[in-house]
Amino acid sequence: MKYPWLYLAVAAFLTACPQNPPPPTLGRPGDFTATVGSSTSIGLRWLKVEGAAAYQLERKVGSGSFSPLVSIPHEMGGPLVQSHTDSGLTPGTRYTYRIRAVNAGLQSEWSTSAEVETPAAASTRYRVSGYWLGASDPNLYLVTDTGVVFSSATVTVNGTPLTYRNPPGSYYAPSLPGATAGTVLNLNITVPEGTITASAAIPQAPSLTAPAADARITENRPLTVTWNYTGPDPDRFYLHLLGDGPLNYVAANISGAERSFTIPADQVVVPAGGRASLFLYAVNDGKASFSGPVLPTSAMGVAASTSVIFDIVPAPPGLPAGAGPRRAPALP
Structure with missing residues (x-):
């Protein structure tokens, strides 16, 4: 080679230069499923794609060809799964769906669902x-x-x-x-x-008697909530204790004849900032009044509510969880 030093310099230059980055890509939606909802509807679910702006859905009827169905915006935050219901379908008909993610000119590969068939009879409840x-x-x-x-x-x-x-x-x-x-x-x-x-x-709203507004409740002790109620008993009471951070306790089916409920000690925790909110609903569900193509577990959830805000504070040092306040020893 006439100029070996030149060859080595060019090789070193090419080695040092960064390679061209691969073109940007977009992943396709995973776990794409189609489930029969009724004789005229099919539910679609898929895993969200990072970086997607929207999802394009296409549908095939029977042995026909895919055609555009709808474009659905990507839901920011929340669950990892997104869904859509395709309604107004024909009973006794086979449908297949496919979906892809899109964003700023990028398109993912298609994810295709299994073929599903709507029931011929209108039997859904x-x-x-x-x-x-x-x-x-x-x-x-x-x-x-x-x-x-x-x-x-x-x-x-x-x-x-x-x-x-x-x-x-x-x-x-x-x-x-x-x-x-x-x-x-x-x-x-x-x-x-x-x-x-x-x-x-619509029931009457309950009247909370304890805890009082702006009370100071010690953490890790059972918290007894009491209330008054006028008029016929509702079907049930619904209680929700919540605050910023880990405080989020629900009792959804307290008997309508009750006028108190004790929240377990391990659920009474200090929220961020110390402030807690307690909501109490009187609820009528109208279960016996339902008619039509409806499941027996249905409920109307007709409600009236009251609430109170108070503080949950850390237990004093050395006081065991659930223990009462320390008392001075009795004089002999």
């Missing part, structure tokens, strides 16, 4: 779960007997329409006009299999 109908922020969840969230029903309470929101996958109204204690709420849900109806009266 639905579980209705109402939360705080009559109270603030009323929500109602509608799920088929196969566990698929149904998003295309017409839902009204005393004629007020509830609008479907996804997330969180519920029917919602900012408020129900004229909803006061004693008002009977009439629920009407129209689904492809028929009409679901139920009714329940």
Whole structure:
């Protein structure tokens, strides 16, 4: 070689230069599944893709070709799984779906579901779960007997329409006009299999007697909550103790005849900042009033609530968990 030093210099230069980075890619949605929800609906679920802006869904009917169905924005935060319900389908028909992630000109490979077939007969029943109908922020969840969230029903309470929101996958109204204690709420849900109806009266709000507002409660001791209630007993009471950090305790099915409930000592923990909130709901579920294509575990969740804010403070040093306050020894 005439100029060996030049060859070595070029080789050293090429070795030192960074290689061209690989082109950016986007992973495809994992665990993509299709589940029959009813004779006219199919539920779709998939794992979110990091960096995705949206998901493109396509559908194939029978042995036909895939065609675009819907583009769904990527949900930031929350669960790792995202979902969509395809409604208005034809009973007794085979469907196949595929999905890909997209972002800024990038497209992932397609993930394809297994072929599923809607039942020929309209045999689906639905579980209705109402939360705080009559109270603030009323929500109602509608799920088929196969566990698929149904998003295309017409839902009204005393004629007020509830609008479907996804997330969180519920029917919602900012408020129900004229909803006061004693008002009977009439629920009407129209689904492809028929009409679901139920009714329940708004109960009186309970009156908390303990703990008091701004009380100082010592951690790691049982906390007894007491209240007064006027009027007929509700179906149940629902209690929620919460605060920033680890404090989040729920007792959902306290008997409507009870007027006290003790929260276990290991659930009474100091929240960040020390402030805790306790909510107590009186709830009527109207279980016996349901009719139509509905599961027996359905409940309206007609509620009235009260709340109190107080402090949970650390136990004094050396005081065992659950122990009472230290006392001076008695004089001989």
